[in-house]
Amino acid sequence: xxxxxxxxxxxxxxxxxxxxxxxxxxxxxxxxxxxxxxxxxxxxxxxxxxxxxxxxxxxxxxxxxxxxxxxxxxxxxxxxxxxxxxxxxxxxxxxxxxxxxxxxxxxxxxxxxxxxxxxxxxxxxxxxxxxxxxxxxxxxxxxxxxxxxxxxxxxxxxxxxxxxxxxxxxxxxxxxxxxxxxxxxxxxxxxxxxxxxxxxxxxxxxxxxxxxxxxxxxxxxxxxxxxxxxxxxxxxxxxxxxxxxxxxxxxxxxxxxxxxxxxxxxxxxxxxxxxxxxxxxxxxxxxx
Amino acid sequence: xxxxxxxxxxxxxxxxxxxxxxxxxxxxxxxxxxxxxxxxxxxxxxxxxxxxxxxxxxxxxxxxxxxxxxxxxxxxxxxxxxxxxxxxxxxxxxxxxxxxxxxxxxxxxxxxxxxxxxxxxxxxxxxxxxxxxxxxxxxxxxxxxxxxxxxxxxxxxxxxxxxxxxxxxxxxxxxxxxxxxxx
Numbered sequence: 001x002x003x004x005x006x007x008x009x010x011x012x013x014x015x016x017x018x019x020x021x022x023x024x025x026x027x028x029x030x031x032x033x034x035x036x037x038x039x040x041x042x043x044x045x046x047x048x049x050x051x052x053x054x055x056x057x058x059x060x061x062x063x064x065x066x067x068x069x070x071x072x073x074x075x076x077x078x079x080x081x082x083x084x085x086x087x088x089x090x091x092x093x094x095x096x097x098x099x100x101x102x103x104x105x106x107x108x109x110x111x112x113x114x115x116x117x118x119x120x121x122x123x124x125x126x127x128x129x130x131x132x133x134x135x136x137x138x139x140x141x142x143x144x145x146x147x148x149x150x151x152x153x154x155x156x157x158x159x160x161x162x163x164x165x166x167x168x169x170x171x172x173x174x175x176x177x178x179x180x181x182x183x184x185x186x187x188x189x190x191x192x193x194x195x196x197x198x199x200x201x202x203x204x205x206x207x208x209x210x211x212x213x214x215x216x217x218x219x220x221x222x223x224x225x226x227x228x229x230x231x232x233x234x235x236x237x238x239x240x241x242x243x244x245x246x247x248x249x250x251x252x253x254x255x256x257x258x259x260x261x262x263x264x265x266x267x268x269x270x271x272x273x274x275x276x277x278x279x280x281x282x283x284x285x286x287x288x
Numbered sequence: 289x290x291x292x293x294x295x296x297x298x299x300x301x302x303x304x305x306x307x308x309x310x311x312x313x314x315x316x317x318x319x320x321x322x323x324x325x326x327x328x329x330x331x332x333x334x335x336x337x338x339x340x341x342x343x344x345x346x347x348x349x350x351x352x353x354x355x356x357x358x359x360x361x362x363x364x365x366x367x368x369x370x371x372x373x374x375x376x377x378x379x380x381x382x383x384x385x386x387x388x389x390x391x392x393x394x395x396x397x398x399x400x401x402x403x404x405x406x407x408x409x410x411x412x413x414x415x416x417x418x419x420x421x422x423x424x425x426x427x428x429x430x431x432x433x434x435x436x437x438x439x440x441x442x443x444x445x446x447x448x449x450x451x452x453x454x455x456x457x458x459x460x461x462x463x464x465x466x467x468x469x470x471x
Contacts (some may be wrong), residue, residue, distance in 0.1 A: 019443040023417055025424050050390055054450055055418045058403060061396035062419040067311035072324050074302065075332040079296060082336065148325075 012039060014044050022051055069208050070144065076262065077145060081243045125224035130240045132219055133247040136258020139192045140210035140245070143199055149186055150201050150208045159187030167198050167213075170282060174211060177203050177274045182209065209261040213283070216256055221249065232273035235280050235287030239269055243249060247273035252283040299339050302331065302348045309349070309420060310356050316415045317360060319404050327363055331356040350422070353430045357412070364408075388454025402452035410445030417442050 014037045018025045021034050038045050144150045160168040171187045176182070186201035198213040221238050230237040230251075239248045246268035248259045257279055259272035310331065314324035334353045335342075342351055391398075403411065416427045417438070427442075428435045 020424075020439065023424065023442070050388075050450065051446060053390055054446065054453060057390075057394055057399050058414070058449065059419050059421075061399040062312050062316055062403075062415065064396055065308075065312045065315055067307045067328070068325065071311065071329060072307060075304075075329055076300065077306070078329065078333045079299065079336045082333065110450075249452060 004106050011041060011044055014041070015036070015047060016053055018044075018048055021048070022055060044067055047058050047099060058084065068148065069203055070150040071150035072206070072285075073145045073150070073208060073262070076244075077141070115198055118121060121224050125222040126240075128222045129225045129238050129249075130242060132256065133238065133240045133249045133258060134242055135195070135214065135219075136210070136212045136249055137242050137247050138258050139190065139195075139197045139199060139212040139214075139258075140208075140260035141243075143190045143197075144186075144194045144201050144208055149188075149190075150203060153185045154187060159184070160214070162188035163198060164189065167288065170172075170198065170213075170279070171200065173282060174200055174202070174275060178209075179271060179274070179279050181205075182207075207261060207263060209259060209263070209268075211257065211275060213255055213257045213279070216251070216254055219223035219256065221251055230269060230273070237269060237272055237276060237277040239265060239272075241265065250276045250280065252280055254284045254287050257283070295339065298344075299336055300329050300423055302342075302344075303352060306349050306352050307332075310352060312464040313353070313415050313420060314360065315405065316419065317402075317408060317412045318363075322411070323363075328356065331359045334359065352432065353416070353422070356433075357430050360412075367431055388450055390450065390453045394453065399453070402455075403449055404454050406445055406448045410441050410448060413438055414445035414449065418446070450453060 014034055017026060017030060017034050021031065026034065032088075038048060053079070084279040156171065159171050163171070167187075171184055175184045180206040182202040183204070184200055185203045186199070188199055190197050190199045195214055195217075202209040202211070225238055230239070235250050237248050237250050239246070242278065245260055245262050245264050248269050248271075249271070250257050257276070259268060259275060260270070263270050263271075308329070310328050311324060314328050314331075315321050318324045318327065331352065335352055338355075342348065403414075406414070412431065413427055416422045416430060417424070422430065422433050424438050424442075427438045431438070433441075
């Protein structure tokens with residue numbers, strides 16, 4: 001076994017260079033020496049071809065792997081949750097800047113009274129809207145991201161089975177109304193904090209979107225917020241940026257529905273606008 | 289907090305495009321997708337925490353890989369004792385120069401399964417050099433080992449993989465005896 005029948009010592013020497021040759025790490029002179037030898041030595045040429053092929057098939061096989069979409073989200077969530085990396089010098093500057101700004105702000109309030117401030121009822125409505133939208137965000141965050149469900153891919157049959165016959169039609173409806181590059185990968189029933197949801201996850205290569213629907217527990221979007229809500233074919237859409245996620249919600253008599261993603265506001269609202277009329281009609285049929 | 293959003297955006301723009309490469313590498317080195325996910329997530333968190341030390345304009349990919357391997361080495365020290373390469377070395381002394389025939393048709397699963405049989409210290413060098421196409425110098429910096437070590441581990445790692453695939457050739461009925469004795 002130890003006897004390797006190289007025709008002469010030069011082959012042995014050249015073979016010791018082949019790995020570095022393959023990695024393009026040889027000095028120019030050595031490279032020439034290898035090339036010259038390969039020209040006249042079939043055995044060494046075959047050895048190089050074999051090594052080159054192994055390298056190529058390994059790279060090809062390994063490159064097929066892609067990071068699950070849920071991982072990207074968990075990382076982004078981590079980053080945004082953790083404190084900013086603050087340098088001491090920066091901190092001092094920031095504190096000083098904050099002091100100046102606060103002093104300025106007090107001045108503005110004194111000079112302008114409450115003209116610039118949001119009226120109390122509007123403030124309350126905004127807070128109440130955000131609180132309601134957080135219901136949808138929690139399901140997205142808990143189910144699609146923390147439990148990495150977004151990395152799964154259910155078949156239509158699995159989705160129909162998990163979601164139940166009542167809601168099975170929702171999958172096709174959402175697939176039709178969502179932007180072309182998105183695909184419904186998960187449709188199931190889940191729970192967050194004891195609250196049941198019908199949950200669909202849409203995915204493209206980079207982004208996850210949840211459509212989470214839950215029965216009302218006496219909640220409703222506040223009447224004061226209706227005036228500021230956007231409209232999509234007669235459906236009022238309520239939107240808020242919460243913990244770096246964009247949440248757009250709408251309601252029917254018995255249901256709350258949420259479209260959640262980390263897309264910019266205009267994109268999330270646009271997708272919600274496309275989905276809302278069809279989903280509303282679907283839910284209304286269930287309400288009878 | 290001033291500049292936090294700006295820095296978050298900077299970090300994501302610089303670091304997130306390398307996620308697939310880091311995940312692939314961790315998966316091949318660790319051999320378990322779920323563990324690899326956790327380690328990559330931890331590497332990103334550490335990278336974010338030390339992002340203020342990263343110099344814009346320098347190689348972010350290489351910097352992230354260095355952090356990833358630091359996390360992997362820490363994880364390994366915690367959970368496993370590094371498999372001794374001694375046994376493999378002895379076998380390698382005999383097989384290094386032998387070039388077994390590689391089957392013509394190999395599935396990705398065949399190749400990855402063969403790769404997984406190689407001891408980790410060779411696997412990590414091969415994946416960095418051959419899959420991620422880092423230079424010897426960059427691999428050395430990523431793993432904190434001398435360039436000479438990278439060269440010998442790469443050579444041995446590749447030989448082991450050839451050997452494993454050569455085993456497949458035998459399984460597929462390709463006769464390897466003639467080449468073994470007659471080269």
